[in-house]
Amino acid sequence: MAQEQDLDFKSMPKIELHAHLTGSISRQCLHEIWEVKKAAGETDLEDPLVVMPLGRHDYDLTTFFPLFSSYIYNLINDAPSLEHSTKSVVRDFATDGVAYLELRTTPRAMPAAGLDKAGYVAAVLQAIAQEEAQTQTQTLHTRLILSIDRRNTLAEAYEVVSLAKQFRAQDQGVVGIDLCGDPTKGDVSLFTPAVKEAQAVGLKVTIHFAEAEASASLAELSTIMSWMPDRLGHVIHVPEGVKRQIEAQTGIGLELCLSCNVHAKMIVGSFEAHHFGEWWRVDGPVVVPCTDDVGIFGSPLSNEWRLIQEHFRLQREEILGLARKGIDVIFADDDEKVRLREIMW
Numbered sequence: 648m649a650q651e652q653d654l655d656f657k658s659m660p661k662i663e664l665h666a667h668l669t670g671s672i673s674r675q676c677l678h679e680i681w682e683v684k685k686a687a688g689e690t691d692l693e694d695p696l697v698v699m700p701l702g703r704h705d706y707d708l709t710t711f712f713p714l715f716s717s718y719i720y721n722l723i724n725d726a727p728s729l730e731h732s733t734k735s736v737v738r739d740f741a742t743d744g745v746a747y748l749e750l751r752t753t754p755r756a757m758p759a760a761g762l763d764k765a766g767y768v769a770a771v772l773q774a775i776a777q778e779e780a781q782t783q784t785q786t787l788h789t790r791l792i793l794s795i796d797r798r799n800t801l802a803e804a805y806e807v808v809s810l811a812k813q814f815r816a817q818d819q820g821v822v823g824i825d826l827c828g829d830p831t832k833g834d835v836s837l838f839t840p841a842v843k844e845a846q847a848v849g850l851k852v853t854i855h856f857a858e859a860e861a862s863a864s865l866a867e868l869s870t871i872m873s874w875m876p877d878r879l880g881h882v883i884h885v886p887e888g889v890k891r892q893i894e895a896q897t898g899i900g901l902e903l904c905l906s907c908n909v910h911a912k913m914i915v916g917s918f919e920a921h922h923f924g925e926w927w928r929v930d931g932p933v934v935v936p937c938t939d940d941v942g943i944f945g946s947p948l949s950n951e952w953r954l955i956q957e958h959f960r961l962q963r964e965e966i967l968g969l970a971r972k973g974i975d976v977i978f979a980d981d982d983e984k985v986r987l988r989e990i991m992w
């Protein structure tokens with residue numbers, strides 16, 4: 648057992664593939680942004696540390712989405728706050744020992760700040776590049792996934808695909824698209840042509856999958872599986888037949904988010920009941936532990952690995968092997984995979 652305790656999860660090089668940019672902003676960072684705006688008379692919002700007290704992590708589907716639409720998006724609403732928060736998120740992942748990060752964000756126009764959706768994506772990519780150039784984060788490489796929101800129209804979904812295509816060119820950092828948002832909203836079949844278009848131009852695809860009962864009808868899950876996505880996020884309310892389908896998809900990535908699912912009560916029971924325990928040994932799919940929204944749920948990736956060791960009793964070699972297996976399902980190119988195979992233990 649002594650050897651098990653030798654694993655230092657913070658210094659273990661790790662891969663994070665399911666992290667929403669805005670949900671990954673620490674409360675301290677939100678507070679800093681608020682302080683500047685408050686002093687300049689630019690906001691009437693309450694202090695984030697009052698709205699989201701430190702230590703509160705029990706956000707569920709009814710409180711989570713309104714927190715963004717009525718608060719965080721109103722605080723991060725211009726180029727300086729977007730830049731400050733993006734850099735802070737990248738720095739936090741680097742400090743936690745993440746070697747490769749895929750952030751995701753829904754392109755958001757900020758008209759008051761003169762940013763259209765393309766301007767938003769460009770600002771995020773620039774902030775990532777500037778933060779990566781800092782000495783302390785040199786081992787971290789970050790890529791960006793652009794999300795379609797379930798409430799989007801097909802035209803808006805096409806716009807996301809078009810932005811992803813534009814910012815993938817010349818290796819600017821965008822690698823794929825995602826479908827996310829309030830699981831009680833929208834009909835995913837609307838987006839089939841946009842997803843096909845993304846794949847046709849060589850973009851990778853990850854989809855929030857059976858995140859809540861409302862988004863786990865057989866019709867929805869069959870539609871998503873018919874898209875042949877590269878990765879699935881959450882994978883919670885999955886009927887047995889669909890599980891067999893996933894198992895048969897050799898090399899499909901499963902982004903599993905333990906603390907998020909437990910704190911938000913998206914699963915029944917606590918960590919030991921999480922479906923990570925069911926999937927991590929299965930041969931075909933590649934399981935990658937992810938944080939989802941570390942700013943909300945408060946558990947950095949190093950802690951997710953610690954929880955895995957604690958609740959599922961994985962041995963040291965099993966943990967390191969699983970972490971390395973994640974390399975196979977990143978959306979970056981082969982050069983990046985080679986780099987990661989060299990630095991991951």
Ligand SMILES: [Zn+2]
Pocket residue numbers: 665667827855880939
């Ligand atoms: Zn998510």
